[in-house]
Amino acid sequence: MAHGSPAVSRRPSFSQEATVPSPSPAPTQPKQGGTAKLLIVEVGQKPNILTRPAGPVKGISGESLSLHCLSEGSPRPRTAWTLPGGSVLERPQLGRKHVLLENGTLVIRDASIHDRGDYVCRAHNDAGESSVTVPVVIVAYAPRITIRPPQAIHTMPGAAVQLHCAALGIPKPEISWELPDHSVLSTDNLGRASGSQLLHPSGTLLIQNPRPSDSGTYKCTAKNHLGTRRIVHKVGSWTELSHGARLIKGKQLCSCF
Structure with a gap:
């Protein structure tokens, strides 16, 4: 530069400019005493x-x-x-x-x-x-009696007699017996009648010590809410022949009912 010449400031060309990197932002520090929040997303099924x-x-x-x-x-x-x-x-x-x-x-x-x-x-x-x-x-179906005794039964004094009466049905049928004196025994209310009869849960009626007074008509009834079935049996008692009595062929020995 010549002495006395004015000073000239030259800007560097683009190619001569230096690139200065920008400073990275300082990380944000959590505030003292802050709380973190956790978000849970539940997927419905x-x-x-x-x-x-x-x-x-x-x-x-x-x-x-x-x-x-x-x-x-x-x-x-x-x-x-x-x-x-x-x-x-x-x-x-x-x-x-x-x-x-x-x-x-x-x-x-x-x-x-x-x-x-x-x-x-x-x-x-x-x-x-x-x-x-x-x-x-x-x-469900109405009762059907499946086991029944003969229509007529003759007994000897002192010999126990069983009268069977079994029935099928849905609901399970209640089985009852009407005795000759018109009293009733039922499987829903088991117990002993005033005489010698006893009813088992199966529906079998037991005459434990038959007497002539036990002769007569016995009615078995099977019942549910869909219907009723009934059968009738007659029970007679044999008695010993009195001294001197004779049996005649072809003649009736006794009238039990």
Whole structure:
């Protein structure tokens, strides 16, 4: 540069400029005493009913019947049953006719033919619902007497006699005997009559020490709410012939009834 010449400031060209890196931002330090938040996301699962009958559920008239409806899902499903008549049971309850348990099982007490039909179980939660239809058939029939004694029985004094009377039916039939004096013994109320008769739970009537006064008509009745069957037996007692009595061929020995 010549002496006395003015000073000239030269800016560097683009290619001559130096690149200065920008400083990285300092990490943010958590404030003293701050709390961390944890967010949990729960994915809902639609209910799945685990118990599905392969066919109609058969119940016995007069007995209790359980209909199962076990389910899984998230949140835990709630269970409701729709009865054949249209009424709905939505929460665990204890009724005279129906009991809804915590696990979804519906109990029908003292089932009858009026309880037959389609029962619908619905399991539902916030993710959806699932249902299953359970057809119910109630088995019942009127009594049928299967074992009976002869229509007429002759006894000897002191020799015990058994009168059998067995019956089938659903519900199980009540068997009763009407004695010659019109008193009644029943399998629902077992006990000894005023005479020598005793009734066993099977329906067999035992005449323990027959006397002439035990002769007469005995009526066995088998009964349930679907019907009644009755059979009649006649019991006579033999007596020893008095001294000097004779038997004549072809003649009647005694008239027992």
